[in-house]
Amino acid sequence: MQPITVLDTLGVALAAANVDTDQLIPARFMKEPRSVGYGQFLLYDVRHDEQGTPDASFILHRPGAGDAEVMVSRRNFGAGSSREAAVYALVDYGFRCVVAPSFGDIFASNAVNNGLLPAMVEEDDAERLLSALGDAPAAIHVDLDKQAIRVAEVEVSFSISPVWRTKLLNGWDDIDMTRQHADTITDFSAQYTAQFPWTAAQPPESTLISKG
Template sequence: MSKHTIIEGIAAPLPIANLDTDQIIPKQFLRGIDKAGLDRGILYDLRFDGQGHPRPDFVLNQPAYVRAPILLGGANFGCGSSREHAVWGLQQFGVRAVVASSFGEIFYSNAMNNGLMLAIVSEEEMQRLFAEAAEAAAAASPVQVRIDVEQLQVHSATGSAGFTLSERHRRMFMDGLDMLGASLQHLPAIQAFAERWHEANPWLKNVAGAARARIDRPAGASGG
């Protein structure tokens, strides 16, 4: 994950309250065993009609908003089931951040642990951003938004709004770390704890390896 503190670009307005993860990535796109191709399913039923034709009135199908790096979402964005695919798919689709007044709790954790920035601003500020986006669209000039992760500010032409992050999430994002990378920063302490634990409880050391060795031992071979 790359290091960054600024996310900026066109912001696509998606003022749909309670947009859940089943809508963000429908179940038929979850059949694979890896993350490949999840972008094809992002907001599929909003982007396409029943015959699979693009809906021209949907914001992300409009030329000005194709591959917009920022979404302006409605309240409780990402509620519903806990599928992490919603985050992976949005990232594959080119989304780097979502600004909304609230998010589904599990979606929020999944996003922050995978480097998808979520900025929670007040409902009043969201309505200002939506109004700005509507005026910009009427003028055929999509709204531009700048998210400063270090200063915890969302900037646009009509104003700025603060947002909050835990220091852990803020540092993870600024340092380009996912959850595994953040954990590995404490590797010396983890190794030291493991050594102390195994010294005190030697029978618990490498239990899985010992069990595997017994299973793989040829029939009739003596064991230690």
């Protein structure tokens, strides 16, 4: 995973609360393999009309938006479904950071696992950033080490869990980390199963047993 330290890039303002994962990627696109590139599905129904015609006024269709790597939005960003495809859509579009006053829990974990920084800011600070960005892509500076964001004259700090910060700064991957603990897991599993033997899944004698 690509580490994040400093982003000097373009930011876009998505001035809406509760941008849930169903909006970030409508369910009908999730049958596609990742190799097709999920960026094309990002916010699809928000930025297209029913005939699939792009809404030219939408922020992602403004000149320069294709180069934007930071999205600023309002509270409860990424709420809802656990679909990691919502993060794939953002990442494949080119985003490396989302700034909001709060995030859906599962979305934030998924983001970190894909090298997308979920930067949490105070609600007032989110409003200041949204105003500073305005309705066109604009320069933004994000510093993960210092936990700071700057747009023009507006400078705000953001919070992130120290564990996630370290992971993003280093581009670490969990599976590699965990496999270092393989022996501990094996020992735990043996002791756990001895203490709670019923948790071992015992297939029913007849697979057709049912209880009405």
